Amino acid sequence: MEKENAVLPQIVDSVLGAMPVVGGGLQNAYDAWRQKNRDMAREVLLTHVRQGDVEKLHEDQFFSMLARFSRSVQEGLARSNLVLLARLITGIGHADQDKGKAETFNRYASMLENLTWAEIEFLSRCIQANNVIAGSAEIKQILHQKGFFVQSFDTTVSDKGTVARRQEMMFGNPYVPVSHIFSPYTIPLPHADLTDPYGNPVNQGDNKNALYRVDIDIKYEFSSTFRAFLQKYGNLWEDISKESADGGADDQ
DSSP states (O other): OOOOTTHHHHHHHHHHHOOOOOOSTTHHHHHHHHHHHHHHHHHHHHHHOOHHHHTTSOHHHHHHHHHHHHHHHHTTOOHHHHHHHHHHHHHHHHHTGGGOOHHHHHHHHHHHTTOOHHHHHHHHHHHHHTSOOSOOHHHHHHHHHTTSEEEEEEEEEEEHHHHHHHHHHHHSOTTSOHHHHHTTSEEEOOGGGOBOTTSOBOOOTTOTTOEEEEEEEEEEEEOHHHHHHHHHHOOTTTTHHHHHTTTTTTTO
């Protein structure tokens, strides 16, 4: 692509101006909505994409990325999501250069544009901590479904005697009814089938129908795909919390 500073704004204006026009009584309202979205998208692109970031991309690939970005603008995507998409274009320009593909942008854009503000903000804090931090279990589950996180399970099986001893150590009262400790976490397990988390048989004594407490702890971590994404294309979430002051949270 040409390197003159005026080229990128002209390209952006051309791409964002190619929006459908409808007729009828809603024309004025639509035009105002379109202009508002166009102005916001133009500002986002020219703030987060500089010509030097993308000058090594093949023109066809770059124009295809902008066309995909324009589609998201037409659909009324929130500013915070558009910022992520613009930063992704920059990341591809830096990392892939002349090998950058519009298909790569499209694949990740489908993930990024579906994030809610709460999910974006939570991911931002997790990236800053380089770990999946404590937070909403619902958000973690959704981000797992969207491919950002993976799950692992820690299972602990405790018999009544073990729990009663723990109760005595914690509260100094060995006579607290076991049912108070277990309910509603108790399950009957057949004598022959009970093993500890390592596969070793658990001695149940003479009581074949003893109750056992099963604790299942769900842990989350970044998926390998998301880690590779961050490593290659950078932290698109950098300073994303600042975007909320400009309307990111309100636009969701």
